[in-house]
Amino acid sequence: MRKTLERMRIMQPLYRKTLLLTLFLLIFAAPSFGEAPVRHIVLLPSINYTEYEVWESKYYPVNVLEHKMTDYLASLLRGNPFTDVSVLDGGQAERWMDDPTFRQCTFAVRMELHHVIAKQREVFGSFEKGDVSLRVRIYNPMEAGLIESFVASGKDQRYTFDPGDDQLFLLNTRTSLIDIIYRDGLDFLRLSPSYKGQKMSRPTWAQFSSTPYWQAFKNAIDDVASGIANMKDGELYVIGRIISPTANSTKKNREYIITLGKQDAIAAGDILQVIRGDTYVTVDPENPVVVLSRVIGNVKVIKVMSDQAIVRLVNERKNDPVQLNDLITAPPYGKKKVERLR
Missing domain, CATH: 3.40.50 (Rossmann fold)
Known part of the structure; x- marks a missing residue:
């Protein structure tokens, strides 16, 4: 019993140091919740x-x-x-x-x-x-x-x-x-x-x-x-997805919820692009597969939340309509304007 108490007395400072180190890392080293990169x-x-x-x-x-x-x-x-x-x-x-x-x-x-x-x-x-x-x-x-x-x-x-x-x-x-x-x-x-x-x-x-x-x-x-x-190749662009139509969406005025929001520097009135990738098999052994993106539609932001936004369809390709799970992109700089469909 005496040996056990002696062992506990020796281990207490070690436990205290470990606890203090853990608290220090949690408070100062770990990034704060929701911290956005600047x-x-x-x-x-x-x-x-x-x-x-x-x-x-x-x-x-x-x-x-x-x-x-x-x-x-x-x-x-x-x-x-x-x-x-x-x-x-x-x-x-x-x-x-x-x-x-x-x-x-x-x-x-x-x-x-x-x-x-x-x-x-x-x-x-x-x-x-x-x-x-x-x-x-x-x-x-x-x-x-x-x-x-x-x-x-x-x-x-x-x-x-x-x-x-x-x-x-x-x-x-x-x-x-x-x-x-x-x-x-x-x-x-x-x-x-x-x-x-x-x-x-x-x-x-x-x-x-x-x-x-x-x-x-x-x-x-x-x-x-x-x-x-x-x-x-557009590495700085923000990229999201269309995840759902809104309750107010109609055939004439199609509205969607996207996974971009204020944290992505999106604002009401911005024009964003809907893109889709085409995969090509090449004869180049170093690049056997190439994926090229193309704009199939433009949407206008009408409401912005923290990490989602509601957008309204501006235009789309007739033979390639906008669908759920399509990618949404926006440039971080410059004017967010309508782009030509291709």
Whole structure:
């Protein structure tokens, strides 16, 4: 009996230490319930390889184009609530490249402007056309090495009647008839646009920000955000499934419950894609089977819960209708818009 008590007395400190260690791991080491992963993206300063510039103002003739480009991309990426964005200046970018301890992020992005066309023609008014191409480079934080690179582009054009009587303003025409005649549609802006100061050797930001040239830049940067989302074959996309029709679903208005919600950065009004995979047997011994996804439908989010959402069918392929258990995808960045069925 005495030996047993002695043995218990010796073991008590060991049990106490084990219990304390277990509690420590449970409290501090284990992730909290429902913790969502946060992606940290660093934006390096944009580089302009062209001679195109935009001044801050008439009284401050300093080029701000690259800064505005970076800020717009940051606003698109911050649209995802689970993404933190840091915009670095020139000195910070040099340190990021040289100092491994400073590279605390998921990856870094740099935009390089290498092609700009800004045309204006006066024919019974003013015809303006912008065409922009950006080279995008993405670096990993381990060695600051290049992990991916792609080209993004954007276009826009506008016709303004001049002189006019200020009776017609902003009407974006995107009908099937117009799309046949003019592939990009037509933008009718107000007649006789307001005066924004005298023309200078470089446009000021106030003059530039409402032109189709800046819209072309924004379209190209939208393409950059989509390209970031498509990295590594869409690895960053969120993916869910259609699991059930709703009680209010009808043949004319089909509604479904999907396995994506607020935790996946889904919001009411978003347009998501319904995809299905096709399997192909190839003659390549290293890739004997290839699976290619295709968009068979688009759905609109009408209500969002924590980890589910209710969507309404927008369109689908007639010979390949949307069904239960189909996959739903959404890009983490860029505009969630209707995609062409294929």
